[in-house]
Amino acid sequence: MLFKTCLKELDVQLLLIEKATNINDYAEVDLSENTLANQNIDAPNHQQLQNYLNEIQQKANTKVLYGGYLEKRNLYANSALFNSETIRNIHLGVDFWATAGAGILAPLDGTVHSAYYNEGEGNYGGTIILKHQFQDFSFYSLYGHLSKASLHIEEGTQVKKGKVFCYLGEAHENGNYVPHLHFQWILTLPNDAKDYPGVCSATQVEKYAKNSPKPELIIK
Template sequence: MQTFDQVIQSNASFIQKVVDFDVKYDRLLALDFTVANTELTDEILDDTDLFSDWVNKKLTENNARYGIGGYNEHRTIYSRSAHFDTGEEPRRLHLGVDIWGPAGTPVYNFYDATVQSFANNNNFGDYGATIILTYEIDGFKFNALYGHLSLSSLNGLEEGKFIPGGTKIAELGAKEENGYWPPHLHFQLIENMDGLKGDYPGVCRFSEREKYLANCPDPNLILKATFL
């Protein structure tokens, strides 16, 4: 049986964009949210507007359309929310790729899919509006979670609804509807949803890193096929 990597690589020509991007003119900026980024002070992280200003300044300074990154990144920024500090060990390891851009940025479905579930996870620091789609490519089934969307992105959805590849499915949400983050898309691949609907951990404890990474392949496998 083919691995996930092999399935995606052999079908790369059929995989479409997740966000608008022109490889000739647009640039991406890798954003680091580990302890190595000393620019992000507690004052900035504790204020979503200041945090957004920091992201926007970085994009402008580097003439970048989007900021991007985060898969398998051990992030300090989650200390801003108690949502990630339940239990003895805080959750800090990021399991998706973030695409940072303006609120209202369109988000697209990269391949034919059905709606697995959707929800408004409205805790501070959570996903806010969330859509999870199920895919099957060459017999390989998996899911993709799209988080931090606008609330209007959930309108008209129902579980099992077919969404053709290339369809606009959502827009990036403003802070009031995306879990109080600077506008961005959390894009995460998930092989087994473990019975969950409307939600799946996007950040895990470092001690559980291997288990979660095994279930959440690198989203760059999809994004590379579209615009990286």
């Protein structure tokens, strides 16, 4: 409750993509396992997924597609990172599907907690975590699948609300995904953290959802 009150007080809006700052520029998309199976979309196939996203975007007549909180997905089926001892396929953040190179706007003032390249197939690639403060309450926001050039920003750098501070990466630098931003709220985080799980197993949902509340596009 304190967290949501804080976001209201700070007038947080998650219209994060530069040149898409109106609510009408965004439309929700469902990329759950069942939905893509019904559409005969092989989610790990970049071209198939991109074509599907383009089709949805054109029908919605919008600039950015978003969604995915607690969605059960098969986007990660080809990555050993999510399919070793335990299958992890529940998405913990919200994705914003936009073109590589798109600028990302800070949703509120913060400082750079970390800027790190999380290497490997299916990983975050370029990752920035911001720390935010509201009175005595601190929390974090994570931005994954960024360009390597975005990581030149130094830890401790002040980031201002509404300003571009990083950019979406291409597939070769974003963990090998169709270009998009992974955004996630995090309430508590170790001081030395360079990332945080963005996907969990079905048995871990309650634990992680409590520490990563649902990102709302507009806080009402």
